[in-house]
Amino acid sequence: xxxxxxxxxLNGRQVETLVEPRELLIHVLREELGQTGTHIGCETSxxxxxxxxxxxxxxxxxxxxxVQAQGSDVMTVEGLAKNGExxxxxxxxxxxxxxxCGFCTPGMMMxxxxxxxxxxxxxxxxxxxxMAGNLCRCTGYQNIIKSVQYAARKLQSAKEG
Amino acid sequence: xxxxxxxxHAPASVEEVITLLGQYGDEASVLAGGHSLLPMMKLRFAxxxxxxxxxxxxxxxxxxxxxxxxxxGAMTTExxxxxxxxxxxxxxxxxxxxxxxxxxxxxxxxxxxxxxxxGDPSNDHPAVMMALDALLVLRGPRGERVVSxxxxxxxxxxxxxxxxxLLIEIRIPTPPPGTGQAYCxxxxxTGDYATAAAAVVLQLDGTRCRKAxxxxxxxxxxxxxxxxxxxxxxxxxxxxxxxxxAAVQAMAxxxxxxxxxxxxxxxxxxxxxxxxxAIRLALQRVQGKSP
Numbered sequence: 001x002x003x004x005x006x007x008x009x010l011n012g013r014q015v016e017t018l019v020e021p022r023e024l025l026i027h028v029l030r031e032e033l034g035q036t037g038t039h040i041g042c043e044t045s046x047x048x049x050x051x052x053x054x055x056x057x058x059x060x061x062x063x064x065x066x067v068q069a070q071g072s073d074v075m076t077v078e079g080l081a082k083n084g085e086x087x088x089x090x091x092x093x094x095x096x097x098x099x100x101c102g103f104c105t106p107g108m109m110m111x112x113x114x115x116x117x118x119x120x121x122x123x124x125x126x127x128x129x130x131m132a133g134n135l136c137r138c139t140g141y142q143n144i145i146k147s148v149q150y151a152a153r154k155l156q157s158a159k160e161g
Numbered sequence: 162x163x164x165x166x167x168x169x170h171a172p173a174s175v176e177e178v179i180t181l182l183g184q185y186g187d188e189a190s191v192l193a194g195g196h197s198l199l200p201m202m203k204l205r206f207a208x209x210x211x212x213x214x215x216x217x218x219x220x221x222x223x224x225x226x227x228x229x230x231x232x233x234g235a236m237t238t239e240x241x242x243x244x245x246x247x248x249x250x251x252x253x254x255x256x257x258x259x260x261x262x263x264x265x266x267x268x269x270x271x272x273x274x275x276x277x278x279x280g281d282p283s284n285d286h287p288a289v290m291m292a293l294d295a296l297l298v299l300r301g302p303r304g305e306r307v308v309s310x311x312x313x314x315x316x317x318x319x320x321x322x323x324x325x326x327l328l329i330e331i332r333i334p335t336p337p338p339g340t341g342q343a344y345c346x347x348x349x350x351t352g353d354y355a356t357a358a359a360a361v362v363l364q365l366d367g368t369r370c371r372k373a374x375x376x377x378x379x380x381x382x383x384x385x386x387x388x389x390x391x392x393x394x395x396x397x398x399x400x401x402x403x404x405x406x407a408a409v410q411a412m413a414x415x416x417x418x419x420x421x422x423x424x425x426x427x428x429x430x431x432x433x434x435x436x437x438x439a440i441r442l443a444l445q446r447v448q449g450k451s452p
Contacts, residue, residue, distance in 0.1 A: 004169070021169035021212070024199075043162045043203070045196055045267060046352055057240070057269045063199050064270070065192075067169055068216060111266070132351040133264025 008069045010035065011079030019066045026050045028066040029076060037077040037106050041135075048134030051107035052076050058114040060133070077106035080113065088154035089113050089147075098147030100138035108134050112148045116155055124149070164202035171214045175300065175329060178215055182325040183302040185211045191327060192216070193236060193275035196267050221274070221329060224248060231333040235274025239263070242273060251335055254342035254360065258289045261346045277310070278328040280318040280383075283354035287314060287384040289344060292360040292374035295333045301326035314383035339365045341447025345439040346378070347431050349422065355379040356422040357431035359387075359411065361439035363394070365447055370394045375407070375440075380417040380432045387411040390436065404440050408433040 003018035010033065017032045029035045029052070038061060041049030045063040052061045053075035080087040089112045092098060099105040108131070115122065115130040122130060127148050128141075136144060172178050182189060190209035192198055193216075201207040215221060221236035224245050231252055233242075242248060242259040249256055255273075262285050263271060276286040277297065290297075290310035297308050302325055313321050322328060336342070346358035355378045362374035373391040378384055390410040393403055417428035 020166075022164045022166060022202075024163065027163070044200055048264070048266060051266055058266045059269055060266045063196055063267075065169070065195075065199070065214075067171070068195075068214060070171075115265075130265055133266040 004067060006066055006070055008071060009073045011075055021065060021067050023066045025052070025054075025061040025064045025066045025069055025074075029061060029074075035076050035078050038110075039103055039106055041103070041107070046135065047104070047107075048111060049104050049107040051110045051134065053110060053114055056114075058111050058133075075110070075113075077110055080109060087113065087151075088158070089116070089151040091154065092147035092150035093144075096143050096146040096150050098140070098144045100136075100140045104134060104136045104138075108136070108144055112151060115148070116152055120156060120159075121152060122148075162203035164199065165205055165208045167202075167209055167212045169212050169214065171217050173217055175218060175220065175327065178213055178218070178327050179300060179302055179325075181211070181213050182327060185213075186324045189213055189324075193278075194238065194267075194271040195275075196263070196271050197275065197279055197281065215327070226251065226335060229335045231335055233273055233331045233333070235278070235328045235330060236272050237274070239268035239271045239273070239276075240265070243268070252293070252333060252342070254289055254293065254344055254362065255286075255333075257342070258285045258344040258346075258360065261285065261344070261348070264352050267352070273331060274328045277331060278320065278322055280314065280316075280320045282314075282317055282381060282383050283379040284384075285344070285346065285355065285358060285378055288358065288360045288376035288378040290331065290333075291376035291384055291386050292342075292362045293333050293336070294374065295331055297328055298330040298332065299323075299326040300329050305329075307332070311386055317382045336362065337364060339447060341365065341443035341445070343439040343442035343446065345435040345442065347435060354422075357415075357417070357428050357435050359432065359435035359439040361436070361443045363399070363440070363443045363447060368398050368448075370397055370399050375411065375436065377411060377415065377432050377436070380415040380428055382416070382418075385414050387414060387436070389413070394440070399440065399444055404437050407440060408436045411436040 006019045007016040039049040041047035045060045050061040189211040192214040222234045239259040243256045276284045295310040341363045347356045358378035360376045364372040373394040375387040375390045390407040393407040412433040415429040
């Protein structure tokens with residue numbers, strides 16, 4: 001089957017590669033572009049481990065064809081830290097013990113990153129509703145909520161600061 | 162899991178989609194949000210030779226109201242339905258149903274048109290559209306036709322849409338003042354389909370129910386319009402006795418599959434309970450109090 005040319009922005013950098021139409025975005029990110037931070041969990045759009053940012057919305061990259069990202073702006077967990085400094089969401093997960101085995105963490109952080117732009121000051125209930133598409137097999141939800149709250153506070157104080 | 166081979170098409174206009182559908186018909190599948198189709202393709206339950214991606218056609222998105230009719234583009238996402246000020250004010254039943262579908266990421270991609278046209282009885286919007294008397298606009302090589310949501314669903318994955326037609330828009334008569342609506346869905350967890358769900362639309366004339374729309378999700382091979390339950394309420398002042406009679410009528414038409422969500426008896430009972438709750442809630446919303 002012929003491969004198609006695919007070009008998009010990944011974490012602020014222009015990337016291009018050749019893909020078959022049937023290849024999923026998650027596979028191209030990990031296998032063609034070497035960005036293995038995004039994890040493959042269930043591959044059925046339930047678990048959210050593969051969550052990335054696509055043109056400013058959270059999506060599950062196991063349920064999008066790579067060719068659908070043509071010309072798009074994609075951000076993965078590799079794009080969170082800037083100049084060697086952790087993003088407040090990453091800092092929150094570290095400070096509040098928001099991970100145990102760490103498998104769900106890239107997807108959790110990418111969803112939290114977008115959630116806090118959609119709603120910078122969420123209530124606990126809003127965080128739970130907004131993070132409902134991400135599963136943690138270690139069931140460490142309590143600390144994940146605290147991590148998001150930490151990041152919200154930090155982002156708010158940076159804005160005011 | 163990777164889908165089988167297919168030729169990928171990303172047309173920029175509805176006209177191009179119609180041409181492609183005319184060319185490939187049965188061989189083609191239309192890719193909307195993709196959260197039903199892509200999983201089916203990964204499992205090889207669906208193996209279209211041609212995939213027509215309609216995500217790059219802006220005219221298929223958006224919500225507007227003209228002359229007492231709400232028009233919703235087929236590619237409007239669940240997240241956009243939830244965020245719509247127009248719908249939250251004039252037809253809150255639609256965002257209410259969207260909020261209990263899947264999860265945030267899936268709702269960012271999943272579309273109203275995909276949910277309505279798919280023909281899966283576990284989709285939530287079909288019952289909502291039936292209760293609202295929505296019209297579906299289909300366009301194909303032979304032109305455009307408008308069909309009612311009531312009658313559109315003929316069997317599981319079997320609808321009035323022909324293989325070469327595209328659902329482009331959903332039209333809902335703007336509910337008049339004095340309308341109460343509710344969608345009550347029982348599900349086991351986030352992302353699950355309904356064990357049973359009921360959509361209820363009540364138009365009141367003072368204290369009397371002028372018109373009722375009641376439809377059920379996932380308790381038969383198709384979504385169900387519960388006409389007999391509607392007739393129990395219409396023309397009357399709704400009280401708990403009538404709500405019970407309506408629930409009994411709703412349960413009488415259920416024919417649910419037995420699955421991990423429960424056996425037929427349980428799911429039928431839950432359809433009755435969702436009907437009771439949705440009638441009470443719709444009434445409470447329009448009257449500002451419980452019956």
